[in-house]
Amino acid sequence: MSKDAMRLKRKLPRDRTFEQLRNHYEVEKSIAARLKNAGREERKKLFPVMYDELFAKVPDHPRNKARKSADEIESLNKKKLQLVEEHLDDSTIFVEFGPGDCHFAFEVCKHVKMLFAVDISDQRAEKINIPANFNPHSALMRSVFFELFHPEMDVIIPLIIEIFRQTQKAEKLFL
Numbered sequence: 001m002s003k004d005a006m007r008l009k010r011k012l013p014r015d016r017t018f019e020q021l022r023n024h025y026e027v028e029k030s031i032a033a034r035l036k037n038a039g040r041e042e043r044k045k046l047f048p049v050m051y052d053e054l055f056a057k058v059p060d061h062p063r064n065k066a067r068k069s070a071d072e073i074e075s076l077n078k079k080k081l082q083l084v085e086e087h088l089d090d091s092t093i094f095v096e097f098g099p100g101d102c103h104f105a106f107e108v109c110k111h112v113k114m115l116f117a118v119d120i121s122d123q124r125a126e127k128i129n130i131p132a133n134f135n136p137h138s139a140l141m142r143s144v145f146f147e148l149f150h151p152e153m154d155v156i157i158p159l160i161i162e163i164f165r166q167t168q169k170a171e172k173l174f175l
Contacts, residue, residue, distance in 0.1 A: 016060055020058075020060045023057070023058060024058045024060075024061065027058050028054065031046075031050050031053065048122060051123055073103050077103060077104050077107040080104055081108070084108075088108065088111040088112050089111070089112070090111075090112070090113055091113055092111070092112040092113055093112065093114045093115075093116070094108050094112045094114070094115045094116070095115075095118065096108070096115065096116070096117050097118045097119070098118075098119055099117040099118075099119055100119070100123050102117055102123070102128070105134065106130070106131055106134065109133050109134050110131070112133065113133060114133045115131075115134050117134065117135070
C-alpha cells in the first residue's frame, strides 16, 4: 500500500517519518510472529534478545531517544518514590511488573525487605550494582510474563509458588 493510499488516523509524531513508523511496525510484527510461532524452548531464547533486536533495527525508537542522564533518572525516581513511599518499610515485599532497566526497582530496594522484578526480558544496564534484596530470579526476568498467556502453564507455577512463599513471610506486600 502506498503512502498516499494509506490513511492515518493520527498525525505523525514530529520527530518520526512515515517510513520510520512503518519500519517500527514491521519489526515489531516480525518479532511478535516469531514469538507466537515459537515453542517454549525457542521463546526462552527469544525473550532475552528481542528488545536488543528491536532497538537495533529501529534506531529511532522512542526508548533509544529517551535515554536519560543519571540526574534525570534520580529526579524521576524521587517523584515515583513519593507516590509509594508511605507504604514501604523493611517488612515490605515489593513486586514490580515491567521494571525495564530496573533503576526505580533498585531505588525501592533501599526501603523494602525484598523486591521481585517481573518482565519479559532482562533490560538492566550492564555494570550496575544489584542490591542484595533484589530477587534476580532469571526465569522471572526472562519468560514469566508471556508464559502467563501461554497454555504451557507448568513453567510459571513454580515461580508463582516461590513468590507466594516469600510474600507469606511479609507483613506488607506491594504490587
